[in-house]
Amino acid sequence: MNQLKTIADEVLPVYEKDTGEKLVSARELHQQLFSKQEFVNWIKRRIDNYGFIEGEDFLTTLSKSTGGRPSTEYLLLLDTAKEVAMVENNEQGRAIRKYFIQVEKQSKVEQPKTQLEILQGTINQMVMQEKDIKQIKQENEALKHRMDNYDKIDQLGDLQQRLNNMIRKYAAQNGIAFPEAWRHFRRSFNNSYRTNIKTLMKNFQTKHGLKSITAPQYLSMSGRLEDAVRVADKMLNQQTFLTNKELI
Template sequence: MNQLKTIANEMLPVYENESGEKLVSAKELHTQLFSKQKFTDWIKRRIDNYGFVEGEDFFITLGKSTGGRPSTEYLLLIDTAKEIAMVENNEQGRAIRKYFIEVEKRSRVKQPKSQAEMMLMFAEQFVNQEKEIKQIKQDNQTLKHRMDNYDNLDTVGDLQQRLNKMIQKYAGQNGISYSTAWRDFRKSFNTAYRTNLKMLITNYALKHNLKSLSAPQYLSIVNRLEDGVRVADKMLNQSKREVI
């Protein structure tokens, strides 16, 4: 035990050896679990019942002698200690298991061992922060671009009128005909919602004996104009003509 380093000691000590293994004293765990069983009986039952293997799940060492026979010390790997705490099936056992998990989380945070490592860690944090700031600026620019598109549209009227004007704007932005813009819209709508808009419109028109039925009219009938506006918005905010 003297060669172990204590890395946590809130509910009970958690140790670490030279290999980085995290260990818990079985006696200390037994005491903290408030078990009424005799320790030697308790630990032997746990080892036998759950198939723990010496050298893999726990280690046995001899404690200091006080004039008689040295006591046997059981050092449990933290995973073994978690399992033993869990099988107690009480609030204290569950609390100790959560404590072990928290200790493991804290230990996974790499601590710099030298000034050079500390400087490298700060440099990496700075680079990551710069990336995050750049991404935020890009997101803000995209949002501004979208708001400008809405501001430049005459949005007075219903969603059907708005969708028509968004497709008109898309056609103007890309130097294509209005009919080609609507064809791009149908392809984008189909990709976004895994459907076939042209077939849906045709089938609906045949079923209801309609001579003609436009995409905005159909979307209005089936209450999907908002979906159409979302697709048109994405088309308008692409850096170049690219059907989604």
């Protein structure tokens, strides 16, 4: 008993070994249950009736001799002590069982982390920091690429000229013809704004009695050039975003 640490003592002492096992003195439990049976008969009957195994469910030790024959002391594992308290089938036994359950819950909350858990937590934190650094680098590369694109596109002139220059640059980047690049643009525009630019152009043409209209003309006349430039900008930077994702 001297090598045991007391971790709770509100109702009766609960002890803990250096291995973390939690134990209860059967003699102290017997006293707290107010049992009228003699302790030796009481504990032996519990062990026999419920098949408790020494070394698994309880431990035994000899008390210090005070001149007479040393007595056998029984240390019950906490689960065993809960079962012994429950089978008393009275209010005191049920109250003590609840006390043991509460001690067990509190012990789990306060249990310190092992060195392995601390190391794993440190590693997890380092991995998260590395991911954050990669994300920052990715965002910086995307921003640099975007600024480079703006530097290479003539910012002078109206939005329609700028849009044409961006579509032309997209065609050069992807090795496709200028009309094909415009088809890519129309598809991206439709996906971005959940619409159909061909239908919009046809309705606009009918409404205003126009013989024909091109996509740049429609976007300019309908006031949607700024929307179109945003779509073209995403198209120009899409390849960079895909490349960055592959690096993660």
